[in-house]
Structures are given as C-alpha cells and as structure tokens.
Amino acid sequence: MTTARALQMPTGLRVANGAFVAFWLLLAIFPLFWILVMSFKIPVDSFSTNPLQVIFGFETRRTVGGLSFLDLALGIVVLIAAYRLVAQTIGKAAGYLSLGGQVWFGWILASVVYAIGLALVFGWLVPLVFGLVNTIFGVIPLLNALATPVVGLTTEHYRAVWIENEFHEQFLNSAVVTAGVVTISLTVGTLAGYGLARSGGSLAFWLLVVALVFRALPHSVLVSGYLPAFLNSREWLGPLWESGATGWFFGLFSDEPPTLFGKHLPVIIVLVSINQPFTIWMLRSFFQNIPRELDEAARVDGCSHFEAFRRVIIPVMWPGVITTGLFSFLLAYNDFLVTSLLLDAEAQTMVPAIAQFFNRETTATDQVEAIAAAVSITAPLFLLVMIFQKQIVSGLTAGAVKG
Numbered sequence: 001m002t003t004a005r006a007l008q009m010p011t012g013l014r015v016a017n018g019a020f021v022a023f024w025l026l027l028a029i030f031p032l033f034w035i036l037v038m039s040f041k042i043p044v045d046s047f048s049t050n051p052l053q054v055i056f057g058f059e060t061r062r063t064v065g066g067l068s069f070l071d072l073a074l075g076i077v078v079l080i081a082a083y084r085l086v087a088q089t090i091g092k093a094a095g096y097l098s099l100g101g102q103v104w105f106g107w108i109l110a111s112v113v114y115a116i117g118l119a120l121v122f123g124w125l126v127p128l129v130f131g132l133v134n135t136i137f138g139v140i141p142l143l144n145a146l147a148t149p150v151v152g153l154t155t156e157h158y159r160a161v162w163i164e165n166e167f168h169e170q171f172l173n174s175a176v177v178t179a180g181v182v183t184i185s186l187t188v189g190t191l192a193g194y195g196l197a198r199s200g201g202s203l204a205f206w207l208l209v210v211a212l213v214f215r216a217l218p219h220s221v222l223v224s225g226y227l228p229a230f231l232n233s234r235e236w237l238g239p240l241w242e243s244g245a246t247g248w249f250f251g252l253f254s255d256e257p258p259t260l261f262g263k264h265l266p267v268i269i270v271l272v273s274i275n276q277p278f279t280i281w282m283l284r285s286f287f288q289n290i291p292r293e294l295d296e297a298a299r300v301d302g303c304s305h306f307e308a309f310r311r312v313i314i315p316v317m318w319p320g321v322i323t324t325g326l327f328s329f330l331l332a333y334n335d336f337l338v339t340s341l342l343l344d345a346e347a348q349t350m351v352p353a354i355a356q357f358f359n360r361e362t363t364a365t366d367q368v369e370a371i372a373a374a375v376s377i378t379a380p381l382f383l384l385v386m387i388f389q390k391q392i393v394s395g396l397t398a399g400a401v402k403g
Contacts, residue, residue: 032378035371035374035375036375037054037055038054038371039157039158039371039372039374039375040057040060040152040153040154040155040157041060041152041153041368042057042063042064042152042154043364043367044060045057045058045059045060045152046364046371047364047367056151057151057152057153059152060152060153060154061149061150061153062152064156065149065152065153065154066149066150066152066153067149067150067151067153068134068147069146069147069148069150070130070137070146070147071130071134072150072151074129075126078121078126082118082122086118086386090110090111090114093110093113093114094106094107097109097110107322114383115380115383118383134147157365157368157371157372158376160372161372161373161376162376165369167350167353167373170349170350170353171376173264173343173347173348173349173350174350174377176264177264177268177271177332177339178329178332178333180268180272181271181272181275181329181331182328182332185276185279185324185325185328186279186321186328188272188279188280189279189280189282189283190317190321192280192283193279193280193281193283193286193287194283194287194309196280196284197284197285197287197288197290198292198295208281208284211276211277211280211281212281215277215278215281219274219337219338220337222273222274223270223338223342226342227341230259230260230261230342231261233257233258233259233260233261234256234257234259235257236257261344262342262344262346263343264347266342267342267343268332270338270342271331271332271335271338274331275331275332278327279324279327282320282323282327283317283320283321283324286317286324287313287317290313290316290317294312294313294316295309295312295313297312298312326384326385330381333351333377333380333381334351335351336351336352339351340352350373350376351377353373354370354374354377357369357370357373
C-alpha cells in the first residue's frame with residue numbers, strides 16, 4: 001500500500017533525519033570500536049597518534065602477527081552465522097530445557113549453554129580452524145597473499161587480565177551480585193506490580209508515588225545511610241547472639257555476629273532497594289495492559305489467584321518480565337558507587353576493579369590491559385541483547401501482550 005503524497009515526509013527532512021541518526025550512531029559506536037581495537041594491539045600501536053597505526057597495528061603485525069584477509073572474511077561469516085543461530089534457536093532451546101513448564105528456568109539454562117558454547121567456539125575452535133586454513137592457503141601459489149597478516153592483533157592483554165590479574169574473580173563477584181539483584185527484583189516486582197495493577201484503591205497510587213520519590217534519591221544518599229549500619233553490624237547484632245532467648249538460634253549459624261561490610265548479600269539488598277521502585281512501576285504498566293478477563297477465566301477454570309498469576313498471566317507477560325529484568329541487570333552490572341563503597345577488595349565487582357586499574361600509576365602495558373578489561377565487561381551485555389532481542393522489542397513496543 002502506497003502512502004499518499006501529501007502524507008509523505010519531504011526529501012530534505014528524510015535526509016536530515018538519516019544524517020542525524022547516522023551521526024548519533026557513529027558518535028555512540030566510535031568509543032566502543034576504538035577501545036576494542038586498542039585492546040588487541042601492543043602499547044606502541046595502541047597509543048600512537050596515527051589513527052592508521054592504531055587500527056592496523058603495524059608494530060603488532062611485525063612483532064606478534066595478526067589477521068589475514070581470510071581471517072577477516074571468515075570472521076565476518078562466523079559472526080553473522082552465530083548471530084542468526086542464536087536468534088533463531090534460543091527460543092526453541094529454552095522450550096526444550098524448561099522443566100515442569102518453568103519457562104524462565106529454560107531461558108536461563110539456554111542462555112548459560114549458549115554462552116559457554118560461544119566462548120568455546122570463538123576461544124578455541126575458530127582460532128584452530130583459521131590457523132589451519134591460513135596454513136593451507138599459505139603454500140598455494142597466488143593465494144598465499146590472502147593468508148598474509150594485514151592487521152596486527154594480539155590477545156596477550158586479555159590473557160594477562162583474566163589469568164595473571166585474576167579478573168575472573170571480579171567477574172564471578174559481578175555474576176553473584178547481578179543474579180541476586182535480578183532474581184529478587186523480578187520476584188518481588190512481579191507480585192507487587194500485579195497486585196497494584198489489579199487494585200483500584202488510592203492506596204496503590206500513593207504507594208507508587210512514594211516508590212517513585214525513593215527512586216529519585218541520589219545513590220550517595222542511600223549509601224551514606226547504609227554504610228554506618230554495615231560497618232557497625234557486629235556491635236548492633238551482638239545482643240541477638242548474647243540474649244538467652246535468641247542466642248541459641250543465631251549460634252547455629254556462627255559463633256559471633258557477622259560483619260555485613262564487604263559481603264555480597266548486603267550490597268544485593270541495597271541495589272534491590274534502589275531498583276525496586278522502578279521495577280514495580282514498569283511491571284505494573286505491563287500488567288495493566290493485560291485484560292482482567294484472563295484472570296477471571298482462570299479463576300472460573302478452578303485456579304487460585306496465585307495459580308492464575310503463575311500459569312496464565314506470567315506466560316503472557318514474559319516479554320515484559322525480560323525487558324524489566326534487563327534494566328535490573330544493567331543497574332547491578334554497571335553500578336560503581338554502591339559496590340565500590342560497600343565491598344572489600346576480595347568481593348569487588350568488575351566496574352570498580354577497572355576503575356582501580358586506570359587510577360593507579362602503571363606502565364603503558366598495564367593501561368592496555370585495563371582497556372582489555374573494559375572491553376571484556378561489554379561482551380555479556382551484547383550477548384544478553386542478542387539472545388533476548390525479540391522479547392525486549394516485544395516488551396517495549398507491545399506492552400507484553402501477545403496476539
């Protein structure tokens with residue numbers, strides 16, 4: 001169906017819109033592309049004032065090696081194939097892996113399986129195959145030029161970050177904090193959002209207003225209030241261990257009161273308290289778009305309120321839950337202030353650890369390793385968006401209502 005000429009956008013406006021979008025994309029993608037390129041070069045190339053030397057890595061290619069035309073071409077093909085494979089099959093895999101109809105469990109398990117599979121493919125299989133292909137083409141006349149390195153590349157900085165500097169420990173800490181925040185936020189948020197969406201009283205409205213005011217507070221205000229309680233937790237909890245009525249019970253867990261400072265659980269609680277108002281608001285809006293007739297039909301069929309919520313409403317709400325979970329994930333994963341102030345060095349997450357990399361006096365090699373660490377933390381975000389792209393778009397545009 002063609003659009004009427006009077007309703008068509010003028011050519012000049014279309015060109016202006018396209019130019020603005022292209023400029024914005026370039027402005028947003030450039031820093032990610034640049035640090036990605038720098039992380040695979042030796043310091044001489046990474047910090048060169050010549051942009052071509054940074055991109056092509058002349059010294060890196062000469063001293064270490066790099067990628068050939070074959071590597072670049074095959075790499076693009078593998079990336080496109082991996083993207084399509086994940087996008088087209090992740091939903092089916094999640095359905096197969098769902099236990100007892102628990103779709104959320106299937107998606108989590110499928111995401112873990114795909115993440116491990118992609119790590120093995122790109123970390124072990126792809127370099128092995130590419131090396132074999134380059135070896136074969138290197139001995140064929142007229143084709144050996146395709147196997148000659150044209151772009152310098154080294155992965156020594158990533159090995160130094162993850163193995164020598166033990167960055168995998170910060171990654172595990174981030175995984176624990178993020179998983180805890182997302183799990184608690186979605187569990188409480190779905191129940192509260194559903195209840196507030198189905199409640200027609202004024203109390204629900206004022207609860208949401210109070211939650212919004214709490215969400216608007218600066219994080220530094222909340223952290224400054226929690227910090228004394230965590231630092232003095234052993235003294236404050238002491239009476240529970242010393243009391244004859246409660247001491248026997250708490251003594252089963254530890255001989256003395258614990259110190260909450262530097263532990264994962266208190267940080268998870270703080271991040272949940274910061275994020276929960278936004279989660280409730282967002283999930284409530286999704287639940288409001290679901291007709292009440294679905295609840296009534298489930299009740300007529302013999303379901304209790306909770307069974308109707310779990311068996312009927314949540315499957316329809318699944319895109320909205322994923323969208324909300326993504327925002328909770330981003331808050332916990334990218335948090336700096338709360339984690340840097342309330343976690344000690346052993347339990348530190350990745351974002352504060354990278355900041356410490358850049359702030360200390362280091363050599364040029366250490367700076368490139370810090371850049372490699374910064375690139376590393378963006379990989380899970382791209383993987384998450386790639387896996388859940390359809391659910392995210394559906395949740396944002398359709399209000400999580402199917403059909």
